[in-house]
Amino acid sequence: MAYQTLTVEIDDYVALIRLNRPEALNALNAQLVSELGNALADADQNEKVRCIVLTGSEKAFAAGADIKEMAAKSYVDVYTEDLFGADIDRITATRKPIIAAVAGYALGGGCELAMACDFIICAENAKFGQPEINLGVIAGIGGTQRLTRFVGKSKSMEMHLTGRFMDATEAERSGLVSRVVPTTKLIPEAVAAAKKISEKSQIAVLAAKEAVNRAYETTLREGILFERRSFQALFSTEDQKEGMAAFLEKREPQFRDR
Numbered sequence: 001m002a003y004q005t006l007t008v009e010i011d012d013y014v015a016l017i018r019l020n021r022p023e024a025l026n027a028l029n030a031q032l033v034s035e036l037g038n039a040l041a042d043a044d045q046n047e048k049v050r051c052i053v054l055t056g057s058e059k060a061f062a063a064g065a066d067i068k069e070m071a072a073k074s075y076v077d078v079y080t081e082d083l084f085g086a087d088i089d090r091i092t093a094t095r096k097p098i099i100a101a102v103a104g105y106a107l108g109g110g111c112e113l114a115m116a117c118d119f120i121i122c123a124e125n126a127k128f129g130q131p132e133i134n135l136g137v138i139a140g141i142g143g144t145q146r147l148t149r150f151v152g153k154s155k156s157m158e159m160h161l162t163g164r165f166m167d168a169t170e171a172e173r174s175g176l177v178s179r180v181v182p183t184t185k186l187i188p189e190a191v192a193a194a195k196k197i198s199e200k201s202q203i204a205v206l207a208a209k210e211a212v213n214r215a216y217e218t219t220l221r222e223g224i225l226f227e228r229r230s231f232q233a234l235f236s237t238e239d240q241k242e243g244m245a246a247f248l249e250k251r252e253p254q255f256r257d258r
């Protein structure tokens with residue numbers, strides 16, 4: 001499918017989705033959010049895709065929700081159209097893993113979009129922030145909840161109340177990103193991680209993603225029970241037999257996603 005606000009390349013089981021509104025530093029307008037939802041749903045259905053990398057440009061992953069598009073809207077407008085509601089939920093509904101590869105600005109909705117992915121690898125020039133407070137609003141795509149869970153209350157509160165940005169070093173130290181890489185290596189590193197994931201048993205990959213996400217959506221007791229049942233259920237797969245046999249026979253496993 002052809003998109004106007006993003007590009008999609010599929011190679012070796014990895015879909016690389018690039019946000020592409022350079023004139024607005026990839027600000028999230030209605031068209032981009034809708035096209036992104038469609039691109040992710042397509043990738044989820046596509047047998048040639050096992051893992052997704054979502055990125056922007058070297059200057060900006062995304063500089064937030066599109067302020068020009070939002071500025072004149074009323075409460076009735078944004079409530080009735082459910083601004084950043086259902087379309088954004090399509091991102092977290094994606095079952096295949098999504099790696100956010102963040103260079104440059106990831107601000108407001110851009111930071112929230114990155115956090116809605118499964119993990120973030122960032123470039124040395126990355127800058128994260130929730131500067132909505134400077135616009136007289138607050139985060140609207142999960143920032144107050146996700147950032148607080150990722151970096152703790154104190155840092156999250158400071159960022160939401162003052163609008164200050166966090167650089168890559170602080171983001172890694174605080175647990176917001178899994179690792180920082182040189183800016184020129186960002187895409188190769190993220191794609192290499194995606195390829196590594198695509199070589200695993202895809203049943204185990206889906207189960208791992210679901211189980212880790214439970215840590216954010218339920219109590220510890222419920223999450224551990226969910227993980228235990230998923231772990232036990234994987235013993236019904238051929239991939240579990242193959243993976244464990246391969247280890248014992250000192251060879252690489254040949255997973256068949258069964």
Ligand code: CAA
Pocket residue numbers: 023024025027063064065066067068084105107108109110112131132135138139140141143
């Ligand atoms: N919406 C719309 N346009 C944006 C934008 C945004 N969020 N961010 C940048 N742009 C546009 C600018 O208006 C500018 O366009 P023009 O050339 O037509 O004027 C172009 O992108 C380049 O931006 P700058 O000239 O400002 O670039 P810079 O390098 O000087 O500054 C920046 C970069 C610090 C990221 C600055 O652009 C900025 O502060 N952007 C806004 C960040 C922000 O407030 N984000 C939160 C948005 S609200 C939100 O996201 C709500 C939510 O949670 C759902």
